[in-house]
Amino acid sequence: MEEFEREPVAPAALKPGRYFAASYAGEHVAGTEFVIGALFVSMGVGAGEVIAGLLLGNLLAVLSWVLICAPIATQTRLTLYAYLEKIAGPGFIKVYSVINGILFCVLAGAMITVSASAVRILFGIPPQVGWLPSSFAFVLIVLGVGAVVSFVAMRGFSVVARFSEVAAPWMIVMFFVGGAAMLPVIVANTASVSSISNFGDFLTLAETSIWIEKGTEAGFWHVAAFAWGANLAFHGGLGDMSILRFARKSSYAWYSSLGMFIGHFAAWLAAGIMGAGAALLLKTELASLDAGGVAFQALGAIGILTVIIAGWTTSNPTIYRSGLAFQSLHPAWSRERVTLVVGVITTIIACSPFVFSELLGFLGIMALVMAPIGGLIFSEHFLFKRLGLTRYWHSATGSALNVPALLTWLVSVGVAALLGYGLGVDVFFLFIPAWLSALVFYPLFASVMGAKAVDASALAASEQAESARQQAERDFLASQQTSGLVKSGGNKLFFGGAALSLLAAVSLGILALTSGDLEQFQSLIIWPTLSYFVFAILLVRGETAAQK
Template sequence: MEEFEREPVAPAALKPGRYFAASYAGEHVAGTEFVIGAMFVSWGVGAGDVIAGLLVGNLLAVLSWVLICAPIATETRLTLYAYLEKIAGPGFIKIYSVINGILFCILAGAMITVSASAVRILFGIPPQVEWYPTSMTFVLIALGVGAVVSFAAMRGFSFVARFSEVAAPWMIAMFFVGGAALLPVILAGTPSVSSIGSYGDFLNLAETSIWIDQGTDMGFWHVVAIAWGANLAFHGGLGDMSILRFARRSSYAWYSSLGMFIGHFAAWLAAGIMGAGAAMILQQPLTSMDAGEVAFQALGPIGILAVIVAGWTTSNPTIYRSGLAFQSLHPAWSRERVTLVVGVITTIIACFPFVFTRLLDFLGIMALVMAPIGGLIFAEHFLFKKLGLTRYWRIATGAALNTPALLTWIASVGVAALLGYQFGVHVLFLFVPAWLTALLLYPLLASAMGAKAVDASQLAASEQAENNRRKAEEAFLDSHAKPQLASSNTNRLFLIGASLSLLVAIALGISALTSGDLARFQSLIIWPTVTYFVFAILLVRREAAAEG
């Protein structure tokens, strides 16, 4: 399985847009949505701030993928780790890859915990809301879920993308119907709102019984920061170079809008509705419930499957990224074996739900650590030539460590940390000054420490080789533009079957919204789910076989 860990992706291995549509929709309509969407409810953020903040923050996230990450990924065709080693040296990458890989392990572990939180319902295990496990059976469940996820990540990018291609449409439908099914419960518990006939009625219900403004410090800008910064490690921090290097066109980064506006907007709102409805049904505070309990109250037994699949669609690509990070430490290491080791470590972490319980704090810290790397890479890739500096100057000096890059990373994190500890800036906002500090500081330090003195002609041969590679890639794409796969009658049948199954599921959700019959909805939603997965798996398998 060629994953091009150390060299540019070959033109023949580049993927069509549907891979990225499925990957972004699958990864970001996932387990974290049950967690973060419900957090806005428990934090007491007002409905207007939640809706407006998510719109603005998710737009900024999409633009970060489109304007920062994708151009660098498709121009270099390298992983973040291979490109960072080219810029900052093998000494730097050994430090960064270890830190980066550990962070990805912890994040993936949280998603495995989310999946395990659903399975534990089948065994009558109480919700795992402490930082440590309170049940040995839960530990065994987490180990089993982690084994499945690790196997998928070992198979490589194509397998991860195909998994998302199957799961994503159904996950989107489940968030929609789950929220719709519990709206009548919330409406029945809100005497001041008799019905929902307009957006104004919905907003009134939301402000009264879902996202209730409790006068906390959390507001519009905090929601913007969460939506923008939750995936900062992937877009502004360039972690998704590992994914987008396979994109035939830089414009495929616009597919991230599927993940952001379906996942981090619609699904977060739906998760908030489900969380508020579940709290009303059980007469318990939302903070005492995990994602599995919330989904089970909304969707019944299918809610358990929804959370399991949701955790998988996030943890699969995250373990894949972590495997690439650790594999970059030694070129001779097999990516598959490294990913297996990473999967074992991640699964052990998943047995301790500490990240699950403090997910947004962890995401804020992760963004803070990785943001400066994105800023300094952006500076060298786009700004150095304009500033009269030599790009990839470290190679000409033969240094194993780019000292200005290391100092920039340390200083940028230090500036952000100072703003947090000394001036009380919330951790969710700190990635912005960290990224900007690196963008401005790195060219200054590099200029003072050798980037201006290096003769660019020393790198002329490698620059010419890179230009030739890009021209060859463009010529290949022009001459081998892959036409749409011929759609056989069998493929059409599978597509129609999968589409009709989703339409039936959505119709059941609308029926539950109008009738309020939650029990009937939960018993019937099982059947379109089964038929959808049968048709979708068969369709994706045939398409994969046709592509070779």
Template sequence: MSEVQEFENTPVAANRLEPARHFAASYAGEHVAGTEFVIGALFVSLGVSTYDIFIGLLIGNLLAVLTWAWICAPIAVRTRLTLYAYLEKVAGPGVVKIYSIINGILFVIIAGAMITVSASAVRIPFNIPPQITWYPNSFAFVLVAVVVGAVIGYVAIKGFKKVAQFAAVCAPWMILMFLIGGIGALPILIANSSSVDAITSIQDFIIIGDSFIWLEVDNGIGIWHVAAFAWVCNLPMHGAMSDMTILRYARKSSYGYLSALGMFIGHYMAWICAGIMGAAAALILKTTINQLDAGEVAYQTLGWVGILAVVIAGWTTSNPTIYRAGLAFQSLNPKWCRVKVTAIVGVFTTIIACFPFAFSHMLDFLGIMGLVIAPVGAILVAEHWLLSKLGMTPYWNAYRGANINGPALMAWVISLAVAFLLNSMLDVHLFFLLLPTWIVATGGYLIMAAYAGARVSYPQQVAREEAAYRQRLAEEREFFSHDVVVEQATNKDLHSDGFIGIARFIAIGSLVVCAALAIWVYIKGPDYLEAFQALLVVPTLLYFVSGTYWFTKKECAETKETEKFTDTPLSAQNSQHGTQENRV
């Protein structure tokens, strides 16, 4: 198994920084996932109104994007380190080991749940019974989960670039499937409505939503609960800094805004469309949405293509999650090989995927994960931006060579204790615990660090830190200076290959045809749903064949031109660095 250099313990080299399209694809692919069917159903069962869903998701997702863009991305680009390498620098090896174990376990559980989503979709064509217990009751289901887990683990092993490339092919189609699934399902709801014959305004849609999808119940849950959930559900990635692992490859910190593709497409449009599809599927099967899994919802509205959509949605989410988990456990011992660690993580993730309990308790895991690790993000923000403004020295614990940053560990523990007290004594909802936890961790760390040694001056160490940063900036500017030449040469190579142009035309045309079919079935009505599902298969197959060829050739051409401005080919660098730095 060949090594892929991922700079687990050192800043990312300039020639390994990735273009914006990889982050756009990664965020869009990861957050347009199989869980959107589940969370879409969750909002249906919460009893909140259509207005609360639309406005609450708008507020919460905006907060999430700003947290990525204003907090996580600037720190990642400034340091070029993984979360684990940076946390070790701030809090010491002792603290990072505790954090890595907790974070790694939670990521493995989430990735396992995503594989379960994919496997649950495959059960339909193979007549595998629904997995409603905490343990598997079908050997066929276990076999499917193992196969899906093996594919996902392989892609994660290949590193961030392969994860992003996989998402680049899948993301445009996945996004479109949620959109056309919602459009195609609307005629079913309209046909069952006594007050709306067609949707000609926003008010008509709200009437349909309040009648069939988001049935308001007076249970104390409203717009701010929806907003808080939309922000909190990805807090481990942005507020707790886990996406430093991804964004350290970004050329600019502004790439953090590309998370908007995941939030407003995946966690806004897809959640809403999933609710529409779920309500329509429930009407078709004469049941409630709570009794349907992701595979059934997708199959009833999109047919066989819906099954493929759920499978790929699980893949595009679990790929980067396993990648993060591998880096978390590899950080326990820098001498461990990332590839081998990620492979082992993939095995355990697949085992967990065979047990549906991980998926059935997905939202609980997300809440716990955010609550437990969010204070660490607060500590990193305080270290990076606030210490120097208050006359203290960032990285003071590393400069003094301590194994554990006592104030950081204490601030983490105290903030969790405060969260427990707020929940148990004042009955503060889980969604609203994260903000006070963050504030307590920040304030507690600043106060304790001031008395533990952060006010000591380390002029020589600070000078070396700044010199290394300036050198890295110079190397990046030198590498970026070749961008125009690389782009021109890449385009020339692409234009010289006529098949690439044809593949590009077919791929884009296939997506247009899929969208046109959705409009067609919306106009024709629910009687044409089966025809819509059958016709959707052809452009889908054409897209994946042509799109894969187009994206692959484009990446190869760009890599070839980029290598002309490096001392050694990137593939050779991967092998050399892996041998020198990451072998056991």
């Protein structure tokens, strides 16, 4: 299971586009979408502002992956940690990897808690929405879910991607049909709308009974900033170098649009609809419901499975990233064993429900802490030569710590914190000045503290070796036939069966929307789900076997 933790990914190990389409769709159509979609309902932002803000923010997120993260990942073929060590030194990477790894552990823990919130329904455990668990049985469920997630993450990028490849299409459909099935419930409780025959009817329903404007400070720009910054650690903070280093082409970063516009747009809206409907059915406040409770009201038994798998597809790659972070502390450590330890730590964190109940605030803080690293690396990778500075200058000094890099990180976070605490700027916006501050301060500090003094010829040999590696990679890829799917008869059959299963599920969602029969929908949706997973697993197994 070669993962190239310390060296560039070999050309033969690069992956085709479908791996990244599945990975982004699977990771960002996740159990936390139930949490975030419901929170937008609770925030008191109007329907029009939510829709427009999500469109803009998710577009900016996709452009960040395409223009910032993917070019650096595919040019270097290194993990974030290996490349940052090359720039900032082993002393810096030890500090950063610990902080980064802990943040990813908390994020992955939220996904595991979300999955457990669905399993708890099977055992009659009440919703866990406080800071600490109120049920020991819930803790046992979390431990079981965490064990499964950690095992998959230990297997490496290919297994993580194949898991998403199976689950992602089905999860997308489940969000769609769940939202559709819940709309009649909301219509029945809205006096101003008797049916939904056009977008105007939907918008009236949304403004009246789902995203109800409550005069809060949150608005369009808050929604846009959150949608952009929610995954800042991955794109602007370059965490997805760990994933995109396997991409044959930098353009594969456009597949992030599947995650952003299907997951962080459509799924967030669908989750908001399901949350509002679930609160009406149960005659309770939305804040008292967890993801499992919302999905169960919309999708019945399949809602439990949806939340479990949606949590897994996000926590798997997040634990994988965290394992790479901690493995970078000591190159001799086995990535598999480090990932196992990370999985154990993450599972313990997941036992406390606060990791998802406080998710929005945590994502804002995570973006703030990691944003300067992205600006710092972007600066050295793309701007140093244009500014007359020596790229990778610190490696020629022999020092274990790049002091200008450390100062840049501290000052950039300090600038953002000053704006937050001193001027009252919302935490959703602080990643922007943090990233831009690093972009400006790092070249300034580096030029004063040695980047201009280092003789560029001392690093010429390593630059030539890197250019030769890149040329060898281009030659290899040019010689390969990179077709997407293996065109065997069996795979065509499995693909057709999976597609028809999803089409049947969509048809049931439309039927529920028109008939309003939620119970019938929940009983029938089980069958296309079962048939889909049979065909999808056979399809992915066939493709994998054909590639070996």
